Amino acid sequence: EEIGMHFLHEMRNKQSITLNLETEKGREILKKLAANADVLIENAAPGQFDAWGIGYRQLSKANPRLIYCWVGQKGQWGPDKDRPGELEPTAQCACGFTHGTGFPKSFGGVPTRSGLWMCDHVGGTTAAMGIITALIYREQTSRKGQFIEATGAEAVIRINDYNWAWYGMDGSIRPRYGNWDLAINIYAVNPVVDGYLMVGGGHDRLWYRIWKTVGKDRPDIEELIVLDKDLRVVTNRVSHYAQVKTYTALCEWGKDNTRQEAEDKLLSEEVASGGVLFIDEVAEYAHFKYRGHVNVIDDALYGKVLYGTSPIFAEKTPARLKWIGRPIGYDNRDVYPRLLGYTKKDLNSLSKEGVI
Known part of the structure; x- marks a missing residue:
């Protein structure tokens, strides 16, 4: 059975079984599995599991x-x-995220969705928090389970930060602004000789340190910005005119510096900055390698596979990777005998019937 690259990483440490819920036998098997389960997660069409008699109303009895x-x-x-x-790409578009992402129309930009499955990841994380909350409530208070619903579009609606403040105060819609920030100048990804560099300078201390750094190489650029009366007050720097002038000047300095050179110079003045890394650079980045965030597993099924490790360090409950995503149905002959007592003959029969 062929396995997608995304599946390898998202299904880590999970056992893989098959069960055809479109069959009556398949639904009866699910009922048996759910009878002793702590948590069931499903994403069928709304009402589908209820129509099949395996929704929360039925299983909770x-x-x-x-x-x-x-x-x-x-x-x-x-x-x-x-x-x-109603899938992930349409969710990104429905929640306001896509409209606010990308370059403005005046720059030739169009609404841009995330290259990652952001709604799935944010919605899934929200679901995990809801499940953990429900488990704690069950163990400490109710002794009973409950129904939880978590959606991708609505999870991203929650994190649309000050889009809501803008619209709530005066009805204005926060526009797309590319790598620039509507509330902070400087706070953007900027081009340099060999790629791009993020520079952050949202208050006076950092603002003047940025231009002090630039002035060591190009005093003319430092004077252009520092002597501009319209740029002396932090709130005046967020106008479009101010941002165009600022980033044009910073790019002029950046064209003579590599990512590492520019970063080193800015960090020497304690300015927040960092290069935009390609994935091959992330894999070899000394800091991440030292902390173990990029690793290789020698998997019994696939051999050596590069992966991103757990982002959580825990003293008492450290994360570990036992295996990556397994082929569809790989664990049928382990899970069904162990949980339901099925024999090899039972499994062969269910397989022939198209149930598993």
């Missing part, structure tokens, strides 16, 4: 301690619940 989590993009109820195609 057999297992009152069950925590049942539905994940999707817009939810199981509401006017759009039955619209087709």
